[in-house]
Each structure stands twice: as C-alpha cells, then as structure tokens.
Amino acid sequence: MALPLLRVRDPLSPSARTFATALAFLLPLALWALVSYVPFIWHPQVLVTDAGDSQISGTYDFIAANERVDLQSFALRNGELARAGAKLASGERVNPIYLPAPHEVARAFYTAFTTAPERRGDYWLHESLWHSCQIIFWGFLYAALVGLPLGVLCGTFPLLSQLFEPFVDFVRYMPAPVFGALAVAIFGLADAPKITIIFIGTFFQMVLVVANTTRQVEPALLHAAQTLGANTRQLLTRVVIPSALPGLYRDTRILIGWAWTYLVVAELIGEKSGISAFIYQQQRYRHFDNVYASIVIIGAVGLLFDQLLGFAGNFLFPWQSAPSPIARRLRELPKRVRAAVSGAPHAGANVEVSK
Amino acid sequence: MSTALQLPSYKAQSADVAARFAEIKQRPVVLDIDQLGKNFDSAKGRISALQDVEFRVHRKEFVSVIGPSGCGKSTLIKILAGLETPSSGEVRLDGERVEGPCKDRGMVFQGYTLFPWLCVRDNVTFGPRMAGLSKAQAKEKADAWLDVIGLHRFADHYPDQLSGGMKQRVAIARALANEPRILLMDEPFGALDAQTRAGMQSHLIKVWDSVDLTILFITHDLDEAVYLSDRIVVLAAHPGRVHEVIEVPVPRPRDRTQFLSPAFLATKNRLEELIYGNSEDTTEMEARHAGP
Numbered sequence: 001m002a003l004p005l006l007r008v009r010d011p012l013s014p015s016a017r018t019f020a021t022a023l024a025f026l027l028p029l030a031l032w033a034l035v036s037y038v039p040f041i042w043h044p045q046v047l048v049t050d051a052g053d054s055q056i057s058g059t060y061d062f063i064a065a066n067e068r069v070d071l072q073s074f075a076l077r078n079g080e081l082a083r084a085g086a087k088l089a090s091g092e093r094v095n096p097i098y099l100p101a102p103h104e105v106a107r108a109f110y111t112a113f114t115t116a117p118e119r120r121g122d123y124w125l126h127e128s129l130w131h132s133c134q135i136i137f138w139g140f141l142y143a144a145l146v147g148l149p150l151g152v153l154c155g156t157f158p159l160l161s162q163l164f165e166p167f168v169d170f171v172r173y174m175p176a177p178v179f180g181a182l183a184v185a186i187f188g189l190a191d192a193p194k195i196t197i198i199f200i201g202t203f204f205q206m207v208l209v210v211a212n213t214t215r216q217v218e219p220a221l222l223h224a225a226q227t228l229g230a231n232t233r234q235l236l237t238r239v240v241i242p243s244a245l246p247g248l249y250r251d252t253r254i255l256i257g258w259a260w261t262y263l264v265v266a267e268l269i270g271e272k273s274g275i276s277a278f279i280y281q282q283q284r285y286r287h288f289d290n291v292y293a294s295i296v297i298i299g300a301v302g303l304l305f306d307q308l309l310g311f312a313g314n315f316l317f318p319w320q321s322a323p324s325p326i327a328r329r330l331r332e333l334p335k336r337v338r339a340a341v342s343g344a345p346h347a348g349a350n351v352e353v354s355k
Numbered sequence: 356m357s358t359a360l361q362l363p364s365y366k367a368q369s370a371d372v373a374a375r376f377a378e379i380k381q382r383p384v385v386l387d388i389d390q391l392g393k394n395f396d397s398a399k400g401r402i403s404a405l406q407d408v409e410f411r412v413h414r415k416e417f418v419s420v421i422g423p424s425g426c427g428k429s430t431l432i433k434i435l436a437g438l439e440t441p442s443s444g445e446v447r448l449d450g451e452r453v454e455g456p457c458k459d460r461g462m463v464f465q466g467y468t469l470f471p472w473l474c475v476r477d478n479v480t481f482g483p484r485m486a487g488l489s490k491a492q493a494k495e496k497a498d499a500w501l502d503v504i505g506l507h508r509f510a511d512h513y514p515d516q517l518s519g520g521m522k523q524r525v526a527i528a529r530a531l532a533n534e535p536r537i538l539l540m541d542e543p544f545g546a547l548d549a550q551t552r553a554g555m556q557s558h559l560i561k562v563w564d565s566v567d568l569t570i571l572f573i574t575h576d577l578d579e580a581v582y583l584s585d586r587i588v589v590l591a592a593h594p595g596r597v598h599e600v601i602e603v604p605v606p607r608p609r610d611r612t613q614f615l616s617p618a619f620l621a622t623k624n625r626l627e628e629l630i631y632g633n634s635e636d637t638t639e640m641e642a643r644h645a646g647p
C-alpha cells in the first residue's frame with residue numbers, strides 16, 4: 001500500500017516544496033525548543049538559587065548558589081540538609097550550559113556582535129568573521145588559479161592525466177591538517193600557513209574533480225569539431241572549456257564548501273585567528289549562546305555565498321534551459337531599459353503577454 | 356523472397372537513367388576507398404570489422420552505404436572522417452591520402468552534436484572561424500547557409516530550443532559552411548520520427564540539387580537509401596565487406612510518389628534479399644537452435 005505522500009520520483013508541487021523546505025528547518029528548531037522549554041523531557045541539572053544552610057557540612061556541601069549541579073547531587077545534598085533539620089536548598093531544573101535555549105541563541109546573534117572582547121587584543125566577532133572570509137578567499141583563489149587549469153588539462157590530455165593524477169590522488173589521502181606544523185615552520189605564525197592549509201585541502205581535490213568533469217565532455221562534440229577543422233588548441237579553448245564550464249562552475253561551488261571545512265583547522269594552527277578563535281575564546285568564557293550563534297553564522301555565510309553563486313550561474317550559462325523566473329526577468333532588463341529610454345512601446349512586455 | 360508482383364530486374368535501367376550513370380562515371384573520383392581493412396583486438400581475440408572494402412564516389416554523386424548491424428558501417432564512416440585509422444588499405448580524397456580529420460570531409464552525426472553553448476548562427480560559423488575567417492565574413496557565410504536550410508529566423512536560438520529535425524538541418528548547414536569536398540552523413544535522420552524524417556529526406560535532396568555537393572550517406576532504412584541515392588553500397592557482416600553496389604534505376608528528379616514505382620520496388624526488393632534474405636545472423640541463430 002502506497003502512502004499518498006510518498007510517490008516515487010513524482011515531482012512536488014511548488015507549494016509542497018516550499019512547505020517541505022520550511023519544515024526542514026522548523027522541525028529541528030521545534031525539537032530544540034521542546035528540549036529547552038519543556039522541563040520533564042531532559043533538564044538533567046539544577047540551577048541552584050538558594051544553597052540552603054551552608055553551615056551543614058557533608059559530602060555534597062560544595063553546592064552553591066548560581067551554580068549548575070546534576071539532579072542526583074542536588075537530591076543527595078537536600079537529603080543531608082533534611083537529616084540535619086536545616087534549611088533545604090532550592091533551585092530550578094535546567095539544561096546543561098552547553099545547550100542554551102533558542103531565544104538565548106537568537107539574542108546572541110545580536111549581542112555576539114556587540115559584546116566587546118574580554119581581553120585586549122582579542123577581536124570582535126565581525127573582525128573575526130571578516131578575517132575568516134579573507135583566509136578562505138585567498139586559499140581558494142590560489143587553489144583555483146592552479147587547480148582549475150591543471151584539472152582541465154588533465155581531463156583533456158590523457159598523458160597529463162597519467163603524469164599528474166596518480167600523485168595528486170596519493171597526496172589527497174593525506175589529511176590537510178597534518179601539514180599544519182610544516183606550514184607554520186615554513187610560513188611563520190601569521191596568515192600564510194592558514195592559507196596554505198586551505199590550499200592543500202582544496203587544491204588536490206579540485207584537480208581530480210575538475211579533471212573528471214572535463215572528461216565528461218561529449219566525445220561526439222569533439223569529433224564534430226574535428227571534422228569542422230578545429231586543431232588541438234581550438235578543441236581545448238573552443239569546445240572542451242565552454243562545454244565543461246557549467247560543470248566546473250558547479251564543482252567550484254562544492255569545493256568552496258570544502259574550503260570552509262578546512263577553515264577551522266587552518267585557523268587553530270599557529271596563532272589562532274578568525275571565527276574559530278572567536279568560538280574557542282567564547283567557549284572558554286562559557287558563552288555558549290555566542291558559540292552557537294557563531295556556528296550558525298558560518299553556515300549562513302556559506303549558504304548565502306553558495307546561493308549567490310547559484311543565482312549568478314543563471315546568467316553565466318544562458319544556453320542552459322529553464323532559468324529561474326527572476327533570472328529571466330533580470331536578463332530581459334537591458335532590453336526593457338533600452339525600450340523605455342527610446343520611448344518605444346515595451347518590447348519585453350509584448351513578449352510576455354504573447355507567451 | 357517471393358512476391359506476387361511481377362517486378363522488373365533492379366538492373367533494368369531506362370535510357371535516361373543509363374545515360375545519367377554513364378555521365379556520372381565520367382566525372383572525377385572524389386573519394387577512393389582502396390582495400391580498406393579494420394581489425395579490433397578484443398578479449399575474445401581479433402575481430403575483423405572491415406575487410407577489403409573498395410568503392411569510389413564520383414563528384415556530385417549521392418552514394419548510400421547500407422547493411423545489417425555489425426557490418427561496420429559506422430567504423431567505415433569514422434575511418435572516412437579520419438576519426439579512426441584503418442588497419443590496412445587507404446582512403447584517398449581527390450587522389451590524396453586521407454590522414455586524420457579535416458574540414459574537407461564534413462560530417463553529420465546520428466546524435467545531436469550541435470554545440471549547446473553557441474546559438475544557431477555561431478554553430479554554423481564554427482568551421483569558418485576555425486579556418487581563420489573574420490567574424491563578419493563567417494557571419495555572412497552562415498547567414499547564406501541558414502537561408503538554404505530555411506532556419507534564418509532561428510539564427511539566435513540555442514540548440515536546446517530547436518526540434519530534432521531543425522537541429523539536424525543546422526548540423527548540415529554547419530558542415531556545409533566549410534565547403535567540404537564530400538559530406539559524410541552517419542544515419543543523420545535515425546533519431547527522428549517518421550514524418551520529420553520524410554521531410555528531412557526531401558529537404559536534403561533539394562539542398563544537394565542546388566549546390567555542388569558529393570554525399571556519402573550511411574543508413575539502415577531501405578526506403579531512405581533508394582529514395583536518396585544514385586548508388587547503394589550494400590555491406591555484408593562478419594567481416595564487413597562489400598556485398599554488391601547497386602545503381603538505383605529510379606529516375607531523377609525524385610519525389611515520394613515513386614516509392615511504389617516498379618523500379619523503386621525492384622531495388623528495395625533486391626536490398627531486402629541482400630540484407631535479410633541470407634543474413635549470417637539468421638543462419639547463425641538457426642544453427643544455434645538446431646544444436647543439441
């Protein structure tokens with residue numbers, strides 16, 4: 001019996017898609033809210049508001065006001081106090097400090113930016129974030145400047161593929177962080193070793209992925225171009241590259257994600273820096289709301305950048321069918337502007353009506 | 356194969372058809388296929404795909420190659436285009452030995468091979484641009500060919516926006532813009548539906564009539580071969596070799612009403628005999644069925 005909702009490979013309606021996408025974020029959020037706000041689900045600790053009679057000594061007399069203790073210790077302390085006939089400790093059940101409630105994290109999105117660093121010389125959140133973006137940018141740029149051409153050449157010429165790819169494949173299995181100590185020894189403590197780690201983390205993957213995508217170019221297109229008189233150089237520049245370009249663009253988007261995963265390791269080697277240093281520092285001060293906020297901000301920055309690239313992709317490859325409606329409108333914009341300037345009746349509008 | 360109809364021999368030619376073939380034979384040889392052989396090494400040992408294939412194509416002649424599957428039609432045309440090297444023998448174009456692909460031998464493929472990132476016009480200018488023509492010169496050339504194939508209105512469309520038949524018309528224009536000495540066509544209408552296919556055949560004859568063009572056409576469709584060709588080279592399979600070269604006795608100009616003419620049916624009948632009548636595939640299968 002088939003569930004009416006689960007139909008194999010049957011595309012969802014736009015409204016169902018939007019609904020499901022919203023649920024994808026709302027369900028984890030709801031779970032988090034449930035655990036945070038409904039006491040009997042988890043709340044394994046007690047935030048002590050009144051430690052009771054502190055004169056009574058016992059195994060559990062370490063309990064003090066404004067501290068979080070586990071339920072069992074709290075109960076045993078109250079047992080000790082009750083046996084002595086003293087005033088009992090009181091408190092409220094809470095979650096551990098490392099799981100702040102949604103509203104606390106939400107507030108931290110603002111306060112994390114406005115909280116001054118606790119030590120002089122530490123960086124504000126926005127400074128840390130900007131620094132991280134720069135590390136990613138330079139590391140990825142260098143990797144792309146070398147990796148994209150090399151990958152395309154490997155995907156085009158079997159000789160180069162055989163010459164480079166086995167070694168690249170070998171290095172790829174070495175985790176980028178193991179080069180951390182080496183990078184620091186060679187490049188010092190500042191940004192250079194961090195950029196190097198991002199480079200190592202993305203470059204080797206990039207060569208292989210790009211070579212693979214380039215190899216997907218239809219042989220029939222190459223044959224056609226050859227019978228049309230294209231020489232080797234023309235095959236590369238006029239057929240292989242334009243044909244592989246949309247795929248390479250997609251690869252680049254995915255590889256930028258890889259760069260982000262290496263960011264944290266890169267920033268913790270040598271002198272800690274960037275968003276990772278900020279998170280590390282906030283964790284030490286037990287500002288877990290700020291920690292969560294920073295983590296979510298990393299995700300948001302990555303997602304935003306990826307969406308921007310995806311959006312831009314609609315304009316870069318106009319031959320690929322079905323651009324998004326917004327992209328189509330923007331593409332028609334120059335035509336509309338020209339029509340408006342020349343005072344002629346709107347060519348673009350007519351086209352739309354006739355469709 | 357026996358038919359109730361009493362058909363003339365496919366070798367019987369009316370006077371004007373005979374005169375036409377006599378005249379064609381006077382023309383210079385454009386493509387000379389000489390003792391061509393091709394072997395492939397596979398896990399099961401050496402496979403002979405083509406053996407001693409030999410025939411000639413004269414200037415402005417339309418020659419089709421037809422044969423059962425496995426007869427090496429595709430291998431043959433790839434060698435002619437220079438995309439494969441023969442194991443033995445050689446191919447000469449206007450007396451010169453052919454090596455590697457070259458714009459002198461234009462090709463239209465079975466699948467759609469238009470460059471999807473180029474609009475129709477830029478697809479057609481591709482060849483001339485590779486040859487070093489300026490943008491303006493190439494565009495002029497492309498526009499002339501787009502007029503010939505009747506797709507001028509679609510010059511700025513991308514291939515994805517065209518129907519299958521239109522794509523193949525553009526592919527023909529793209530190959531012709533290079534002014535090749537011979538046009539090789541590898542089952543170019545194979546992927547089209549019957550109606551589009553019929554239209555494309557008539558269209559191709561019209562284009563071929565209007566310009567100085569020699570065509571070598573691969574197909575597995577008997578009607579198509581008879582309708583289009585001056586001569587039909589019938590290949591046999593395992594190994595691929597020339598079975599017979601048929602001079603099509605159907606007079607030109609051709610139209611689709613001739614499909615039921617005696618000359619047409621006689622030719623088609625002969626093709627069926629050659630290809631299906633005693634094909635090795637069926638004897639092989641019968642042998643297997645008869646086995647223990």
